[in-house]
Amino acid sequence: MGTSNDHDAPPSTLLQDLNVTVQKSSMVFPSKEIERKSLFLSNIDKVLTFDVETVHFFGAHKDFPPHVVAEKLKSALEDALVVYDFLGGRLKVNNDTKRLEMDCNPEGAGFVVASSGYRLDQIGDLDYPNPAFAQLVHKNKDFLKQGDVPLCVAQVTSFKCGGFAMGISTSHTTFDGLSFKTFLDNLAALAANKPLPVTPCHDRHLLAARSPPRVTFPHPEMLPISSHLPHSPESTNIFDASTEPLHFNVFKLTSSHITKLKQEATCGTTRVTGFNAITAHIWRCKALSADDNPNRSSTILYAVDIRSRLNPPLPKSYTGNAVLTAYATATCQELEEGPFMKVVEMVREGAARVTDEYARSIIDWGQVNEGFPNGDVLVSSWWRLGFEEVEYPWGKPRYCCPVVYHRKDIVLLFPPVGGGDGVSIIVALPPKEMEKFHGLFYKFLR
Incomplete structure (x- = not known):
């Protein structure tokens, strides 16, 4: 773009x-x-x-x-x-x-x-x-x-x-x-x-819970239903549909944009992935578009496939849901004023946290509690899943996409039309927040 x-x-x-x-x-x-x-x-x-x-x-x-x-x-x-x-x-x-x-x-x-x-x-x-x-x-x-x-x-x-x-x-x-x-x-x-x-x-x-269940880590990324207070912004189920009017938009990052973000986040020999750089970029824009309170804490959630992280690993052909939400938390001031490499590092650390024991702990948490993921933005990546590579008798799809839903806190990553190394980012936000998100999205790319 x-x-x-x-x-x-x-x-x-x-x-x-x-x-x-x-x-x-x-x-x-x-x-x-x-x-x-x-x-x-x-x-x-x-x-x-x-x-x-x-x-x-x-x-x-x-x-x-x-x-x-x-x-x-x-x-x-x-x-x-x-x-x-x-x-x-x-x-x-x-x-x-x-x-x-x-x-x-x-x-x-x-x-x-x-x-x-x-x-x-x-x-x-x-x-x-x-x-x-x-x-x-x-x-x-x-x-x-x-x-x-x-x-x-x-x-x-x-x-x-x-x-x-x-x-x-x-x-x-x-x-x-x-x-x-x-x-x-x-x-x-x-x-x-x-x-x-x-x-x-x-x-x-x-992926059954252990018997008895052993919750060996704190799980701030999960919120028990028992603490779900009506009308409390801190306890909103991120999967719930929004009642306010939303604008839908797609933001496109080219491969050169992604390379620039990765370079900005690189320090020494630490390898920066495109996903971590993109997720950190979205986190900054989403958190800072919500309000002007620099002390407000923002938590980003993002999916991590646990098939290869378990011991023993799950079969790659495992049919059910083998994805957990990793998280990172920072204040809006840290996200706005801190170095971008620090934001990316927090995203990387969040994913690295999901080990075999951590995954088992959160599954056991779900045995003890009824609850849902707790954060103010969830990045759901369909970017590398390869739906567009499926070879039907009538050929590969020209494009695959989700049906957008009325949820302002879920951001979707998707491959661009026609392929390539870029990414399409699907966002739904109230009009004023969308305007701020739009401005920040390109400001941070300069």
Whole structure:
């Protein structure tokens, strides 16, 4: 991004209504009989009961018009519900343990075929966080009976040009980002009648709490529900939707911007990662855009994959949520006046803190407490997950993005349209805070 005016306002071509018409809604059932059983959910899984919605855009393909894609995708999903036997099931509370579980049953996933009245090139910049993209993911889950909530719903929406969007909504209890990428790879292979590239590991007892639980570290990054006071800004669930009006924007860092941030943060031989530099940059901008109190403490949260950090390590094919929130805390004065390398170092130290014992301690904390992550900004990185690299029979996606949600404290990192080493940063803030964030974002890049 060369100037500070590139994304001051939504693109003039932004459509607020994609003119989507649902042609057919149905259920998809496992292609083979599956064993009826209950699947244990870890303490990480069981707090992530909200849906994750992604949209994958594809250009026209002469051999795969949208109706053929819909048929192949539906068939592939039927086979996927055998491999991922919990995905066609439902969440339920175990009457004996009072824990949330997945009831692996053949009730099925949702499948929707829809069409838009526009061409793909008419709906605007694909990487702009357009709330209208929510029309490409099906919201109404009452497919067969009132109150039924499938864990997975897929929607294929065709555009007038022959291109299409594949919208997928899954309960976050089913996958984290890495395991969802594996799911997409497997789904693409099933659609092409190829062997599965990865056999998923569904044993979520690998992240069960110890008995008895041993909380061996303080966990200020978690807030027990018992201390959640209504209307207290210090105790807001970061996953809650905001009630105030928000502006959505995308900020783009080129590879040269990222290199500059890394150089500014480099001291001696310590290696600075692009993620740590970007996260520190976002932290400064978000904290200082909130208010002018230099003594206010700000805590940033960011996801850390624990698969390789545990002893023994989790299988890379582990299906559930194997991500914890690392944290760093500083005053706004430290963030504004201190050296940038210090801010980056705090982010690095936060991630380094998540060892095997620390991860086990926080999982055990979740056994003793009901609670949620506690901070004033969460950076969720989809930057290197590789959704856009999935090879479907009809080719790779032109772009993949989340459906933006009304949460002002979650910042998303995503790869730019067309690939490359840059990053797109999706931000939602109240108008005045967005204005300050925008100014700080480019001020700190100079």
